[in-house]
Amino acid sequence: MPLAGSGVPAAVAVDLGSACTQVWASRQGSVSAATGDSFDVAGGLVRRGHILDEAGCIALLHDLVRRFPEPIAAGGVVVACRPVQATMTEQYALRRVVSAVFVPSRLLLIDSVRAAAMGAGAAVGTRLIVDVGAQLTEIALVDHGRVVAARRIDIGIRDVSLGAPVDLLADIVVRAVADLRGAIGIEELAFPVAGGMLLVGAGGLHPGLSGRLADALRVPVRCAASPRTAAVNGAGLAAMSVLRHPAV
Numbered sequence: 192m193p194l195a196g197s198g199v200p201a202a203v204a205v206d207l208g209s210a211c212t213q214v215w216a217s218r219q220g221s222v223s224a225a226t227g228d229s230f231d232v233a234g235g236l237v238r239r240g241h242i243l244d245e246a247g248c249i250a251l252l253h254d255l256v257r258r259f260p261e262p263i264a265a266g267g268v269v270v271a272c273r274p275v276q277a278t279m280t281e282q283y284a285l286r287r288v289v290s291a292v293f294v295p296s297r298l299l300l301i302d303s304v305r306a307a308a309m310g311a312g313a314a315v316g317t318r319l320i321v322d323v324g325a326q327l328t329e330i331a332l333v334d335h336g337r338v339v340a341a342r343r344i345d346i347g348i349r350d351v352s353l354g355a356p357v358d359l360l361a362d363i364v365v366r367a368v369a370d371l372r373g374a375i376g377i378e379e380l381a382f383p384v385a386g387g388m389l390l391v392g393a394g395g396l397h398p399g400l401s402g403r404l405a406d407a408l409r410v411p412v413r414c415a416a417s418p419r420t421a422a423v424n425g426a427g428l429a430a431m432s433v434l435r436h437p438a439v
Contacts, residue, residue: 200296201267202434204426205289206303207248209237210325210349210393213420214255215427217434221420222258224251239326239345240274242284252292265294270430272303272422275329275341301429302338303422304331307391310425311415319387321364321404322422323394325349328360330367332375340375342367348393360394361403368408387411391421 204215208226215221226248227235236247256263271289273282282300289298304320313320314336322329324347331341344363351357387410394400395418405412415421 200434201263202427202430203263203267203269203293203295204306204423204430205252205269205271205293206306206423206426207237207242207252207271207285207288208324209235209239209327209347211419212248212251212255213423214252215423216256216259216263217427217431219259219261219263221423221427222255224255226251239347240277240343241281242288245284245288248288249291252288256292263293266296267293268297268299268430268434269293269295270299270301270306270426270433272306272426273300274327274343275302275304275331275338276343277302297433299429299433301426302329302331302341304329304341304391305333305336305338306423306425306429307415307421308333308389308425309336309428310417310421310423311389311391313389313415314425318389319368320389320391321394322392323347323360323364323390323397323400324392328364328367328392328394330364330371332371340371342370348397351397357397357399357403361400361407364404365407387413389413389415391415391418393419395419 202217206213212226213223226237236244304322308314317334320331326347326349328344332339395414401412
């Protein structure tokens, strides 16, 4: 059943991850739950950014919104995180899932790396953002909130937990940064790399990853204060901004 109700339209943020799904609502905070068993080869409801079970994701989101103290009225503004370089098929699936649950008046999709930069207070200036999730790693050059160039890799902290060396993950990130440098030019990437890297996602909590990245790239690596929630918090800020706009 679609979400229904009356009241003040809410700003809502959704981060449908491979291991954890988070929902933030204005005036109510956030709730989260496991998307599925991220250690299962089948990948649960979402695998490496691909929604495998739309009905299951809808049911999970319905369960999450019921945990809020107050119902979320239909007709609000929803901003949902999407993996960087998401295909149209991935985006359509995400739109169907979120629309079925929240029945929004406005539904916007935002790149997870861009949302994470906003949520970590790093949206101003040019930043190199690395979002290491459970099954997906996203590397992006973000300039004043705009993704200039990005890479998406099907490896994450889950793979390290299953036995992949953390050095392998770090080496893949380093190669992706080098690929970005070659794609957009050394001048554009030199400043943000010299200024350091911002690490978000579950990888921000790994005890050895930031150090290995710093050693390999020879730049400082800063972990967001709340790396797991940076993306949904940033999406929440974006939703609030849209909701307050006079045209909405």
